[in-house]
Amino acid sequence: MPSIKLRPHCSSPVKATATASTPNNPLPTLLQTPSGLALLELQGTINVPSGNEEDDIDYSSMDNPASTFETPIGKLMFPDYSVHNPDDEKWMKRAYMYIGRYQRMTGEVKKLPRPIAVLRKCQASEDEELEVVEIVRYKIFFKSRPEPVTNV
Amino acid sequence: MSTQDSHSILFTHTRPQEGFRLLELTPELEELLTSKDAPVLELKSPSTALAQAVVDPTAHDYVNLCTPTQTYRIRQVQSSNSLHILRPSRGEISQADIKVVEEEAGESGALNLPDEAVTAIAKCSSTLELHVPPGGFSAILFLEKSLRLYDRRSDDDGDIAMGGSADSAGPLGPKEMRTARENVCQDIPVSTAQCEQGWMELCAFVDGAEGVACWRPSARSRLAVWKRLVEGAVLQGIDLEKQFLVGDLWKSVLDDDEEMEPPFPRALLEAVVRRICIADERPPLAEDIKWASFDKVECTQWVGETYLAATAPATSSAIGRSEFLRAWKDCLPETWRGEATLSRLPNGCYNSPDPTTICFVEPSQRQLTNKAASAPAAAAKAKNTRNWHELLKGRR
Structure with missing residues (x-):
């Protein structure tokens, strides 16, 4: 069986199509990575109301930005985080995720016990090759179920 | 809020x-x-044949x-x-x-x-x-299955050696040898360095006499190369413990009569020299070995193990201990004879079916006994882990 190469560096930035306008990363600096990728762990899953799951892996349409669309789910908040004091890491203890307007999950930002490499298929090469897109060291972690909130 | x-x-x-x-x-x-x-990096799995x-x-x-x-x-x-x-x-x-x-x-x-x-x-x-499993990964088992066994006897006066085909195909260049080796390693699911380590330990070599092929010499062939090499070194006055030119050693094993076929391919001699030379002086596999010197103790150990593997490969063919020690000493240069004692043999490489006999234990069998010894340690480790794979592995 041929071996599959795993390239250490991303040959092209994530979605190189949008290089001109790399979006501003709103996450706390600690969670920011060169490629902009971050990890979010949930107990359970996010169900998005649009039936056909097979659409999820439709690579053919990926290069066409018109065919991607975003469904708003909620809001992420780091209530104790301050841009002016990025070195203080106490804010990591508390993170909120609102789902819709009336439910909230409480979680935290955790340093991963071991860093995680994010891999994906190399799009540049013809052969089957993988590349390390990013090495992530922190995750946003929500281990509890959502609770109702009324005072929004 | x-x-x-x-x-x-x-x-x-x-x-x-x-x-x-x-x-x-x-x-x-x-x-x-x-x-x-x-x-x-590479993600490797064995070829279907090797996996079986x-x-x-x-x-x-x-x-x-x-x-x-x-x-x-x-x-x-x-x-x-x-x-x-x-x-x-x-x-x-x-x-x-x-x-x-x-x-x-x-x-x-x-x-x-x-x-x-x-x-x-x-x-x-x-x-x-x-x-990484306890004991790590080794390419040796895979190489033993991938490489052809070279088992020609060089002490048969060349009658059955190489059948004159050597002149039709010239000696292979280092590049061709390297390509042949890399092709073999491609299918072996361990790192290149570990493949090369296994290749070197087995004294594997590439030969072009019958089409390019990769070989691993049998213990008997390795022993024959060693004996011939010692003879040659003694005749030509090469001190194996001091640096010598591998080219000189090769000339010393050839017969004076230039018409004669070499007793074995030069690549085999170089593979053996590479295996037993002082580790610090060993060049990478990609480079030719030009100079070498041997360490008396390590070399003696290798010769003893190889002799045992060649003459008493299994319990059924066990030989007498004193007979083994005598034969082992006879394989060594005169000044090294004192080094040949049972305690010098690598750990676990021999077994004694009864108190007076001795036989070889295959490396794969040795690993089994090591594993059995380390199993309780693994169980103890599993108890302390929160990983379910580790916890449940022992119960299957």
Whole structure:
């Protein structure tokens, strides 16, 4: 069986199509990575109301930005985080995720016990090759179920 | 509520989702991947034939992650939690949709601008973990199955040697040898350095006499090369403990009569010299071995083990101990004879069916006994781990 190469560096930035306008990363600096990728762990899953799951892996349409669309789910908040004091890491203890307007999950930002490499298929090469897109060291972690909130 | 006024980020879900895998890194791998000139790694699994020939008791199908020098077994670990990969949003959200999460602008004044958003682009329900089994990885079992066994006897006065085909195909260049070796290693699911280590330990070599082929000499052939080499060195006055030219040693094993076929390929002599020369002076496999010197103790050990493997490979063919010691001494240069004692043999390489006899134990069998000894340690380790794979492994 041929071996599959795993390239250490991303040959092209994530979605190189949008290089001109790399979006501003709103996450706390600690969670920011060169490629902009971050990890979010949930107990359970996010169900998005649009039936056909097979659409999820439709690579053919990926290069066409018109065919991607975003469904708003909620809001992420780091209530104790301050841009002016990025070195203080106490804010990591508390993170909120609102789902819709009336439910909230409480979680935290955790340093991963071991860093995680994010891999994906190399799009540049013809052969089957993988590349390390990013090495992530922190995750946003929500281990509890959502609770109702009324005072929004 | 005060928290509502602080920095809040719109969270969206992008469709279609992308495909990613998550790989948990060991500290060494993290260092390697973040270094300035990080090498390309390989995901290797054995060829179908090799997978059948070398059965791994712990896994049927497996993929190993290989750095240039290290090998890790990849294990897919499922999680009941879902891991989402986020990236900053490019604002492909309609303003109308935002109402789902936010009241209209103006009322609270907190409507997020679309660029203040992150979006989930992939979901992973498993991560890939890496581990190294106790005892590590070795290429030897795979090489033994991949390489042809070279078992010609050079002490038969050349009657059956090489059948005159050597002149039709000239000696192979280093590049051709390297390509042949790399082709073999391609199918072996361990790192290049570990493949080369195994290749060197087996004294494997490439020969072009009958088409390019990779060989591993039998213990008998290795012993024959050694005996011939000692004879030649004594005749030509080469001191094996001091640096000598491998070219001179090769000339010394050739017969004076230039018409005669060499007793064995030069590549085999070089493979044996490489195996037993002082490790610090050993050049990388890609380079020719020009100079070498032998260490009396290590060399004696290798000769003893090889002699035993050649003459008493199994319990049924065990030989007398004193007979073995005498023969071992006879294989050595005169001044080394005192080195040949049973305690000098590598750990576990021999067995004694009864108090007066001795026989060879295959390296693979030795590993089994080592494993049996380390099993309780593994069980103790499993108790302290929270990893379910480790916990349940012992109970199957």
